[in-house]
Amino acid sequence: MHIQESSYREPLIIGRKDYKQITDDVCKGVEGKPNKYWYIAFTISFLGLLWYIGCVSYTIGRGIGTWGLNRTVDWAWDITNFVWWVGIGHAGTLISAILLLFRQKWRLSINRSAEAMTIFAVICAAMFPIIHMGRPWLFLWVFPLPNQFGSLWVNFNSPLLWDVFAISTYFTVSLVFWYVGLIPDFATIRDRAITPMRKKIYRALSFGWSGKAKDWARFEEVSLVLAGLATPLVLSVHTIVSMDFATSVIPGWHTTIFPPYFVAGAIFSGFAMVLTLLIIMRKVMSLESYITIKHIEYMNIIIIVTGSIVGVAYLTELFISWYSGVEYEQYAFINRATGPYWWAYWSMMTCNVVTPQLFWFRGIRTNLTATFIISIFVNIGMWFERFVIIVTSIHRDYLPANWSMFHPTFVDIGIYVGSIGLFFTCFLLFARFFPVIAQSELKTIVKSSADHHKSNH
């Protein structure tokens, strides 16, 4: 099918690439030897992962008392990190499902790595509730399993249980979606393999893909069904996460805007992380022809849109807390902005509301260094957002005698920083062994959107 594309649109593949060159460029990462940057990055990440394993083991061995939680602040970094990682895990599915529905072709260069990032981020996220259980070997009890303990049964009224379903569904669908997309690309690597070992591994991974028309027809059918399933999931996961807080009666948590505002914030943080990763990846793996400045600009526009939605939500919450006339609501917000955690609140405001607005300037949103710095700001800001919502809302409750602060221990810090190590270890292994661009899908837009085909029009 020939798709008419306006010459006004900028090309999405540059460098006059033909099909063969695309295959070569994408497979190079898998077939060649990694350069020294990969080894340096992997070593650092792996050390982070070891630190993570150490702190998690210590927590499991000694108990949750090793964390900085106290009777007033009984939920802090653990849930902050959980929500932060789940949020980051939103970009992949947004790109592969929602941008597919909106026919955004630029998603094809970035969907593979964004989906990989989603899966690793959800793994990082899911670890936090599990280790917070204290006895993680019993984690299967979060599911409604028949058992011989009489009344032991999950509470279907609890949003924490809804979370179990929402996140496990999301993880499963994302994983299947990602893997189905990988199959034809694995087959390409299999067919090009020159060493028997590589041939064997990628043959197993590609599930006997033959490239026949029948295979493609099934492939497309499955992709369409999965996209349909994944679209509501983009909204449902963070909606349920927001309800962990919003169904309560705690001022600062109980507010109706939370579901859509959490979803917008999740997409915001997810894209920030995609930018952070891809700006480095395109450089290290020489993928500048596929992940162009235009791609970066499009993602930056998503950052402005979602960042502004989040900004409007902050202001709405602030205004309605005053307008409500509820003394406790009002105090919760005054305490956020001017209480002992003012620095967290204003870090959040600066990073999430002010810095993304710089992308209104074309010069900034097409500048890689500026984009990279702002993406880091957003990553930090979105961590602070969850910290502000969680800790500042509970550290001063109705009884002033209970007022308290939260002080993270080395275990809290170790698990958080270590989870970043886990994430990057996974991502670097992905970048080493998997095709990082969905090359067979990307080839479908060469005739409409590659630079040399566009100039022929």
Add this chain to the structure above:
Amino acid sequence: MNTIDLKKIKTISIILAAIGMVSIIIGFLTDVQREWASLLFNNFFFFAIALAAAFFVAVQYVSNSGWSIVIQRVPEAIGTYLPVALVLMAIIILGGMHSIYHWSHHDLYDPNSEHYDPIIAGKQAFLNLPFFIIRMVVYMAGWLGLFYLIRKNSIAADFAPLGDNTLYKKNFRLSAIFIVFFAVTSSASSWDWLMSIDTHWFSTLFGWYIFSGMFVSSLVVITLTVLYLKSKGALPSVNDSHIHDLGKFVFAFSIFWTYLWVSQFLLYWYANIPEEITYYQERFQNFKTPLLIMLAINFVMPVLILMTRAAKQNAKILMILGAILLIGHWVDLYLLVMPGIMGNEASVGIHEIGSFFFFAGAFLFVVFNNMSKVSLEIKNHPYIEESVHHHS
């Protein structure tokens, strides 16, 4: 427009407006408060359709949409009802102030009065007449000014040399400004005009909820108008794929509307805090049937009926479902406004339906009259070819 019988449409709309006018007069003679309340929500219904149509146009620009260019003149025309809607809104709000808005009574703020209400008095910095009017003027000036320029440029581009994109680029910028302005003012105006009716009650999600409802109504009206014009042969470039896309929009945003309705309701139901749940308590006690029917229409019907591709391309299905959806969103607005003003005395009669006729007549007249003055086909747009050859 040659194939459209403009005279017939104008006659019908004048008859509708005349019937409406008569019933408005009768309404004022029988129950002044009820008539003001009916005028408010009926006018808001059509105002919302016009405003969201303007928003739709702006979104097409900033998202570099290609598919929608051949139908863009339709939402542009619907947006031209905005000035009329806003003038009427100002008249209704200022004229019916004391009937509609409980907070506009001065004795609520006087500590010595027996009607003194400390909660409402606490909101005085926001809910006072001068600031209320200033805000109204700001919203109106922004929406009207920006949309006027966008439509003007879009029409002027037809006469610019082919391939000249200066006006397109201008509209891109104006649309971005419009969307930013709209993001803040669509919420703020819904707090002012709708949420403040139930003066004690508050919800942070309210503004976005109102937006989702207005967007669905507007998408339905855009779809219905496109189908009507296409059936008369006035939009030769519109094919099944365009209709399919409009159907997808109606389907998706109906679900989005439900998502926001449920989010707001579920969180208040779950927490069960008295000052929050009263809002729903009142509506569930006195308006249970219309409320449940409204939910069935606005959620269940589009989900079940528009699920398949064939249904989204079927003009007959879209026409019938669209008309029902408009009723559903009309009932939604009714339930947002009337219980707060009339309490359990609210019902549906000559006041509510009569004023609907009046605004429907005015809306049809203005939209089709303005539509007839310009070409329905955009001639100079960087993505026009993509739209003409659109195939999803």
